[in-house]
Structure formats: structure tokens, C-alpha cells
Amino acid sequence: MKDGHMRDIRYLRLSVTDLCNYRCQYCMAPEGVEKRPHSEILSVEECVEIGDAAVACGIRKIRLTGGEPLVRRGIVDICQGLSELNGLEELCLTTNGSLLPQLAGPLRRAGADRLNLSLDTLRPQRFQEITRLGSLGQVLDGIQAAEEAGFSRLKLNVVLMGGVNDDEIPDFIELTRTHPWEVRFIELMPMGPCAGWERSRFLSADEVLRRFSGLVPLKDSGVARRFQVPGWAGTVGLIEPMSHRFCSSCDRIRITADGRLKACLHSRQELKLRGLHGEALREAIRRGIASKPERHHLTEDGSETPRCMNEIGG
Ligand code: SAM
Numbered sequence: 001m002k003d004g005h006m007r008d009i010r011y012l013r014l015s016v017t018d019l020c021n022y023r024c025q026y027c028m029a030p031e032g033v034e035k036r037p038h039s040e041i042l043s044v045e046e047c048v049e050i051g052d053a054a055v056a057c058g059i060r061k062i063r064l065t066g067g068e069p070l071v072r073r074g075i076v077d078i079c080q081g082l083s084e085l086n087g088l089e090e091l092c093l094t095t096n097g098s099l100l101p102q103l104a105g106p107l108r109r110a111g112a113d114r115l116n117l118s119l120d121t122l123r124p125q126r127f128q129e130i131t132r133l134g135s136l137g138q139v140l141d142g143i144q145a146a147e148e149a150g151f152s153r154l155k156l157n158v159v160l161m162g163g164v165n166d167d168e169i170p171d172f173i174e175l176t177r178t179h180p181w182e183v184r185f186i187e188l189m190p191m192g193p194c195a196g197w198e199r200s201r202f203l204s205a206d207e208v209l210r211r212f213s214g215l216v217p218l219k220d221s222g223v224a225r226r227f228q229v230p231g232w233a234g235t236v237g238l239i240e241p242m243s244h245r246f247c248s249s250c251d252r253i254r255i256t257a258d259g260r261l262k263a264c265l266h267s268r269q270e271l272k273l274r275g276l277h278g279e280a281l282r283e284a285i286r287r288g289i290a291s292k293p294e295r296h297h298l299t300e301d302g303s304e305t306p307r308c309m310n311e312i313g314g
């Protein structure tokens with residue numbers, strides 16, 4: 001379905017939990033988030049019902065995210081239910097990868113098509129510092145498990161942080177020499193814990209092109225500008241939410257773990273979906289899509305939304 005600015009909205013990011021087993025410095029406070037009663041979070045059945053209604057409104061791709069979607073009890077059942085929806089073309093997840101050694105196989109068998117993995121550094125000590133609770137080894141095992149389970153064309157999400165991991169830009173690009181992965185550098189957005197960080201941490205994705213010569217442009221895909229070193233197996237993507245290049249091609253809506261539709265990541269505007277069924281639910285989703293703002297109002301002072309990334313689903 002088209003929104004009010006003639007963008008075809010085909011992509012839903014559904015947050016299945018706001019909890020996480022990591023505490024990435026830019027995303028979560030060290031103490032994590034307050035655990036909410038189960039009743040406040042969408043049930044497995046509600047996730048599938050909302051997915052079904054979204055597909056009826058023209059959604060063709062659903063990404064499960066969070067928080068960390070793999071810590072959500074019932075995640076395999078959610079995938080199973082969604083993958084059986086007629087009309088859904090792609091079911092994806094964004095994960096920190098830590099639980100993939102156990103879950104990659106079950107998720108694949110339940111019908112998940114694609115995975116995006118978040119990996120901000122290739123150095124074990126730095127990984128521990130950024131995630132506070134994570135171990136790089138777990139995630140590397142997770143990547144291997146994902147490939148063994150049949151997930152191909154993995155995307156690795158790297159949030160660029162000046163003075164933290166920008167010295168690893170060439171190392172990440174080097175991964176694409178032999179691996180058929182897309183390494184995606186994402187501009188850090190000032191939200192939640194990182195909203196007050198010093199300016200030097202917020203790098204433009206153009207920095208990647210300045211620090212690494214030899215990248216040749218490919219056709220853009222969705223919100224990513226894409227590049228490749230000719231002859232290498234993988235590709236490089238730049239995701240630039242801080243510039244408005246992103247908004248004109250934004251084809252997504254989001255639903256929070258407590259069942260509120262957000263047509264724009266940074267807007268305060270939310271539409272409550274819980275308790276709605278059938279035509280009333282579809283009508284609410286259509287209204288949400290129609291109201292999608294033309295562009296976000298994210299400024300250097302931060303996002304308009306009081307929510308953190310883990311609540312909305314990045
Ligand atoms: N836990 C999963 C993960 O880390 O992949 C899924 C949820 S996480 C919120 C989704 C993505 O948002 C991750 O790639 C994360 O690095 C990114 N992210 C979180 N906070 C961000 C911020 N302030 N700016 C840019 N990206 C952010």
C-alpha cells in the first residue's frame with residue numbers, strides 16, 4: 001500500500017521483545033530494561049495475527065527484531081506462524097547472533113529466510129567492552145551455525161563509532177574478499193544512552209569511502225548505498241539514517257513489542273493495535289501507513305521519540 005508520500009510500504013519490522021542478553025553501550029543502560037509482565041508483550045498468537053493483517057495491507061517482508069529476538073520464548077513458533085502466511089515473500093531476523101548456535105537450525109526449519117547479524121568489532125576485548133556482556137567467540141560460532149543451517153547472503157551490521165571502532169573499517173571490508181556477506185556500516189543515531197555522546201563519536205558513513213579506496217558503487221538496495229571491491233565475494237552497504245537520503249526510500253513501518261505501530265522510528269506518534277482484530281486491525285494498520293511522515297526529525301539533539309532502540313526494534 002502507498003503512504004501519503006507515494007512510497008510503497010512493503011516492509012514491517014516487528015519487535016518481539018525489548019529484553020536482551022547484551023547491553024551494548026549505545027543501546028542499553030548497564031542495568032538493562034525493567035522486565036515487564038508477559039501480558040504487556042505481544043503473545044505468539046498476536047504476533048502472527050498482526051503479521052497476517054499487515055500482509056493483507058500490502059506488507060511483503062517481515063523482520064523480527066527487538067531487543068534480542070532470540071531470547072524471546074516462542075521465537076521459533078512466531079517464525080513458523082509467520083512463514084505460513086500467504087503473500088509474505090520474506091521473513092528475516094536481526095540478531096546479535098549469540099544464540100544462533102542453538103537456534104539457527106530450528107529458525108531455518110521454521111521458515112526464516114534471511115539473517116542480519118550485528119557485529120561492531122572483530123576484537124575480543126573491544127567486543128566485550130561494547131556489549132558489556134557478550135563474547136566475540138559466541139557470535140563467530142553463531143555466524144558459522146547460521147551458514148551451516150542454510151542461511152546465505154548474511155548481512156553484518158556494524159554501527160560506526162568514531163574513536164571506538166572506526167579503525168576497523170578496512171578489517172570489516174576485508175571480510176568481503178572471501179565471504180559472500182554484505183557488511184553494512186550504519187551511522188550511529190543519537191537515541192537513548194548515546195543521545196548525549198560527544199560529537200566525534202557520530203561519523204558520517206562517507207568516512208568508509210574516505211578510509212578505504214577501491215570500492216565501486218553498485219545499484220542501491222532499499223535504504224542502503226551499496227559498493228563492492230571488484231572481484232570480491234561480498235558487498236559493502238552504507239546505511240545513513242542521519243542524512244535524509246534514507247527517508248525518501250523508506251518503505252518500512254515498525255510495531256513495538258507492546259503492540260504499537262510506529263510509522264517512523266523517530267516520531268512520537270504511535271497507534272495501539274492490541275485488542276483489535278479482523279477488519280478493525282487492518283484498518284488501523286492502513287491508517288498507520290497513510291500517516292507515515294515524509295521525513296524524520298532526528299537532529300543532533302536526539303530523536304523525537306522517548307523510546308530507546310531496543311524497545312522499538314532497530
Ligand atoms: N539485538 C539485535 C541486534 O543487536 O542485532 C536486534 C535489535 S538491535 C536494536 C538492531 C540494530 O540496531 C543493531 O544492528 C544495532 O546495532 C542497531 N542500533 C541500536 N542502537 C542504535 C543507534 N543508536 N544507532 C544506530 N544503530 C543502532
Ligand code: SF4
Binds near residue numbers: 027028096
Ligand atoms: Fe541488545 Fe541489540 Fe541493543 Fe545490543 S543493539 S543491546 S544486542 S538489542
